Amino acid sequence: MKICKLCEEQSEKARNGKPHESLTKVDGARIFKGHNKRGFEEQDYQCLSCKAKFTHSTNKNDLAWTLWQG
Numbered sequence: 659m660k661i662c663k664l665c666e667e668q669s670e671k672a673r674n675g676k677p678h679e680s681l682t683k684v685d686g687a688r689i690f691k692g693h694n695k696r697g698f699e700e701q702d703y704q705c706l707s708c709k710a711k712f713t714h715s716t717n718k719n720d721l722a723w724t725l726w727q728g
């Protein structure tokens with residue numbers, strides 16, 4: 659399935675990039691507590707128009723926006 663233009667752009671966004679208008683949250687945020695308060699969060703999103711799935715992570719070792727190709 660082909661992803662929509664907004665999702666294509668989303669996958670290029672930086673860490674502080676906001677989810678586009680058709681992305682909705684899937685479940686709650688997953689919170690990981692690291693040492694020295696260096697915790698991070700992951701949040702899953704799904705696009706209402708093309709069904710693409712993303713995970714947004716605040717872990718600086720991960721991509722900010724990971725697109726899961728179905």
Ligand SMILES: [Zn+2]
Binds near residue numbers: 662665710
């Ligand atoms: Zn989409």
